[in-house]
Amino acid sequence: MADxxxxxxxxxxxxxxxxxxxxxxxxxxxxxxxxxxxxGKLRLVRVDRAGREAxxxxxxxGETLAEASLFAPAYHCDAIATTNAVVRLxxxxxxxTEFERNPETAQAFMAMxxxxxxxxxxxxxxxxxxxxxxxxxxxxxxxxxxxxxNVKLTGTLKDLxxxxxxxxxxxxxxxxxxxxxxxxxxxxxxxxxxxxxx
Amino acid sequence: MADxxxxxxxxxxxxxxxxxxxxxxxxxxxxxxxxxxxxGKLRLVRVDRAGREAxxxxxxxGETLAEASLFAPAYHCDAIATTNAVVRLxxxxxxxTEFERNPETAQAFMAMxxxxxxxxxxxxxxxxxxxxxxxxxxxxxxxxxxxxxNVKLTGTLKDLxxxxxxxxxxxxxxxxxxxxxxxxxxxxxxxxxxxxxx
DNA sequence: ATCCGCATATGATCACGATCATATCTTGAT
DNA sequence: ATCAAGATATGATCGTGATCATATGCGGAT
Numbered sequence: 001m002a003d004x005x006x007x008x009x010x011x012x013x014x015x016x017x018x019x020x021x022x023x024x025x026x027x028x029x030x031x032x033x034x035x036x037x038x039x040g041k042l043r044l045v046r047v048d049r050a051g052r053e054a055x056x057x058x059x060x061x062g063e064t065l066a067e068a069s070l071f072a073p074a075y076h077c078d079a080i081a082t083t084n085a086v087v088r089l090x091x092x093x094x095x096x097t098e099f100e101r102n103p104e105t106a107q108a109f110m111a112m113x114x115x116x117x118x119x120x121x122x123x124x125x126x127x128x129x130x131x132x133x134x135x136x137x138x139x140x141x142x143x144x145x146x147x148x149x150n151v152k153l154t155g156t157l158k159d160l161x162x163x164x165x166x167x168x169x170x171x172x173x174x175x176x177x178x179x180x181x182x183x184x185x186x187x188x189x190x191x192x193x194x195x196x197x198x
Numbered sequence: 199m200a201d202x203x204x205x206x207x208x209x210x211x212x213x214x215x216x217x218x219x220x221x222x223x224x225x226x227x228x229x230x231x232x233x234x235x236x237x238g239k240l241r242l243v244r245v246d247r248a249g250r251e252a253x254x255x256x257x258x259x260g261e262t263l264a265e266a267s268l269f270a271p272a273y274h275c276d277a278i279a280t281t282n283a284v285v286r287l288x289x290x291x292x293x294x295t296e297f298e299r300n301p302e303t304a305q306a307f308m309a310m311x312x313x314x315x316x317x318x319x320x321x322x323x324x325x326x327x328x329x330x331x332x333x334x335x336x337x338x339x340x341x342x343x344x345x346x347x348n349v350k351l352t353g354t355l356k357d358l359x360x361x362x363x364x365x366x367x368x369x370x371x372x373x374x375x376x377x378x379x380x381x382x383x384x385x386x387x388x389x390x391x392x393x394x395x396x
Numbered sequence: 397a398t399c400c401g402c403a404t405a406t407g408a409t410c411a412c413g414a415t416c417a418t419a420t421c422t423t424g425a426t
Numbered sequence: 427a428t429c430a431a432g433a434t435a436t437g438a439t440c441g442t443g444a445t446c447a448t449a450t451g452c453g454g455a456t
Contacts, residue, residue, distance in 0.1 A: 044319075046340060048395035054339040057319040068316055071309035099305070103298045106308070110297075111269035113311035118266055120318035121242075121255040127325040128363060130414075132443065141252045142244060156403060165326055170443055172405055197246035328444070330413065354433060368413055370435055397456105404451070411444080421434070426427100 004112040005090065006105040009098050013088040018042075018081035026078045031069035033092040037061050040085025044077050058082070067113065070095060127165050132174045135164055140184070141197060149196035153189055202310040203288065204303040207296050211286040216240075216279035224276045229267035231290040235259050238283025242275050256280070265311065268293060325363050330372045333362055338382070339395060347394035351387055 015038065018024060024035070024042060037059050044065070045053040056077055059065045069075055070092055099106040122142065129135045139160075143151045153160065161171040175191075178184045185192040213236065216222060222233070222240060235257050242263070243251040254275055257263045267273055268290055297304040320340065327333045337358075341349045351358065359369040373389075376382045383390040 048339065048346065050395060052339070052395065054336055055323050056316075056340075057323055068309065068312035071305060071312065096305075099308075100301045103301075103304075106297070106301070106304050107269060107294075110304070110308055110311065111266065113308065113315060114266035114269065116315050117311060117318065118254075120315065120322060123322050124318060124325065125253050125255055127322065130442090138252055141246065141250070142254075148246065158403065167444060168404080169406085169445085172403095173443095176405080197248060197250065328412090356433065365414060366434080367415085367436085370433095371413095374435080400453105400455085402452090402454105405449080407447080407449100409445085409447105411442105413440105413442095415438100415440080417437080417439105419435080419437100421432105423432085424430090426429085 004105075004108040005095070006098060006102060006108075008102075009090055009095055009105065012094045013090050015086060015088050018085045018087065020081055020083050020085075022081045024079040024081065024087065025066075025075050027076060028074050031066070031072055031075055031092060033090050033095065034067050034069055035065045035079075035087045035089055037063050037065060038086040038088055041082040042079050042085055042087070043082050044079050046077050064112075123163075132166055132170050133178065135166065136171070136174050136178065139164055140191065140193060144193065144197065147196065149193050151191045151193070153191065202303075202306040203293075204296060204300060204306075206300075207288055207293055207303070210292045211288050213284060213286050216283045216285065218279055218281050218283075220279045222277040222279065222285065223264075223273050225274060226272050229264070229270055229273055229290060231288050231293065232265050232267055233263045233277075233285045233287055235261050235263060236284040236286055239280040240277050240283055240285070241280050242277050244275050321361075330364055330368050331376065333364065334369070334372050334376065337362055338389065338391060342391065342395065345394065347391050349389045349391070351389065 013036070016024075018040070025032075027046070039061050041061075042059045042065065043053075044056040044059065046056060047053050059079075065079065065087075066075065099109065126135060126138050129138055140151050145152065157171060157175070158168045161168040164171065166174070175184070175186065179186050182194055184194060211234070214222075216238070223230075225244070237259050239259075240257045240263065242254040242257065244254060245251050257277075263277065263285075264273065297307065324333060324336050327336055338349050343350065355369055355373070356366045359366040362369065364372075373382070373384065377384050380392055382392060
């Protein structure tokens with residue numbers, strides 16, 4: 001994570017611990033930089049005057065957050081710790097001058113953003129699939145290893161369910177059904193497709 | 199659209215017309231640059247050996263496409279015209295040297311990518327909302343004008359339904375219900391919230 | 397060895413959005 | 427003025443994923 005930033009930037013990172021519920025920044029505040037989530041969860045929300053929150057994103061450990069703040073004078077949403085959390089701040093001025101001074105860093109950052117865009121577009125597309133089974137198939141098809149047969153599972157099935165936009169129950173059932181139908185094989189820490197596709 | 203690129207880059211753009219079904223590029227091919235969709239629709243897919251397609255994204259007019267190709271030696275998916283289409287190619291070398299020569303262009307590009315990431319994250323979050331009504335509420339809350347009361351509708355309701363990941367029928371019904379319940383007012387080309395939230 | 401917390405299941409029920417069908421209204425072209 | 431195509435509705439039915447409940451398995455802490 002944060003492999004996009006040069007050593008110069010990384011050493012300029014400032015860690016900060018947040019208690020659950022604590023506010024990292026609020027809309028309209030002057031931007032100080034972008035953050036990396038080290039541990040815990042933050043939520044990005046837009047809040048109306050009545051205090052209702054509209055959820056924009058939940059950032060978890062390893063993710064970067066408020067990238068657009070580099071190019072804007074003020075934040076456009078609120079960031080609030082959902083759990084106890086630790087974040088690392090990369091000050092705007094340092095990052096931007098590093099980009100100017102060292103085009104390679106700038107390119108690495110662009111590449112990281114471009115990859116994220118790709119990934120997110122794919123996820124949006126995945127959510128257009130209504131059938132749980134087809135959604136799982138879509139995920140498996142896009143995550144097979146080089147052999148086109150094995151899909152390594154990182155994290156728990158519950159996490160995967162969240163990533164797929166399914167309830168864990170639905171995922172458990174779907175996987176059980178697919179295994180019963182002989183479509184997949186369930187191994188320790190991975191899933192194997194019965195008929196490889198690559 | 200493409201307001202991120204400097205004049206130098208824009209004039210280097212090369213247009214190309216595609217017939218429906220025509221392939222723009224295939225996975226593994228050497229990258230020549232990124233594209234902007236001028237008219238029509240392209241789909242980005244990953245194809246397995248059996249010829250099955252896994253849809254990654256559908257790019258429509260105004261969108262940019264294959265941004266990550268700037269930083270990779272080969273494409274990682276196939277791009278196929280779904281309709282007759284016109285695209286404009288911005289050659290990799292020109293774009294990249296422009297980034298080095300003119301940091302402002304680089305920053306504009308980064309900013310564009312960062313905004314896209316934001317937007318896509320928000321959309322993914324929106325898709326986590328299951329109730330059609332709440333999904334519409336989420337959309338309205340995030341798209342009110344400065345007065346916190348009016349939401350301008352660009353395009354048709356059908357388009358909006360697609361953006362929300364609902365069928366048009368579901369959206370029509372939901373809007374009708376919300377209007378009947380006095381939650382919203384339906385004006386020409388816009389929707390007004392009965393109780394403003396900002 | 398025991399206990400606790402959480403992941404993993406699986407069952408029963410239900411709400412709700414998808415789907416298919418049909419009708420009206422709007423818009424633009426000729 | 428006429429016509430066609432597409433957007434906007436609205437009705438009826440159905441499938442399936444969400445929800446609530448309950449049980450078991452498993453790993454880690456003490």
